[in-house]
Amino acid sequence: MSVYVRNSSVTDPLVAPEGHSNLYVLVPTINTRHEVDWPGMQSAYRDKVLDRIEAQTGMKDLRGRIVEERMITPQNWCEDGSIFMGATFNLKHTLNQLLYLRPHNRYSKFRNLYLAGGGTHPGSGLPTIYESARISANMVSEQFGSKYDRIDLTMPLLRSGS
Ligand SMILES: Cc1cc2nc3c(=O)[nH]c(=O)nc-3n(C[C@H](O)[C@H](O)[C@H](O)COP(=O)(O)OP(=O)(O)OC[C@H]3O[C@@H](n4cnc5c(N)ncnc54)[C@H](O)[C@@H]3O)c2cc1C
Structure with a gap:
């Protein structure tokens, strides 16, 4: 699993209320062709991602600091955004x-x-x-x-x- 993390509050204080940060986490995944049960596994997948960030960065207490969050899965991209197979990055970069x-x-x-x-x-x-x-x-x-x-x-x- 590769995880991209960006804290845009460092350069733009207006993206989160004072004293808070806006953390953006991007995790490339497989597309909807593989029929993953995203609603069923979303919570476990979220845990894996947070485990990885907490293990590999200085944000050891990240979970306890989350006030608001939104998770978008390939199924959401597909159904809500009309993105073919939820593949926002299209064909694989192979x-x-x-x-x-x-x-x-x-x-x-x-x-x-x-x-x-x-x-x-x-x-x-x-x-x-x-x-x-x-x-x-x-x-x-x-x-x-x-x-x-x-x-x-x-x-x-x-x-x-x-
Ligand atoms: C979370 C996220 C972060 C990203 N970050 C970056 C970044 O930092 N830098 C970067 O360079 N790239 C980034 N990307 C990738 C980049 O956004 C995409 O590669 C790019 O938007 C794809 O452009 P596109 O024109 O090929 O397709 P899209 O932007 O997907 O456009 C296709 C459009 O066609 C519409 N459509 C679908 N079916 C139909 C239909 N039947 N009739 C009419 N319209 C239809 C869709 O609704 C959509 O608006 C990111 C992508 C995501 C999801």
């Missing part, structure tokens, strides 16, 4: 489906269908998704002969010699 090996921006079976987003080349995460949109927009412009300013993101790096 080598065989990263970057060029992710589904391509132009859908292979239809000449006029372009894709953009976390499930498409180059991958998930917001900067990469904007790049995916840029690539698709450029391809659409090229196919239909629209004029656009081509921005090569590698040029500033090459110019500065980095």
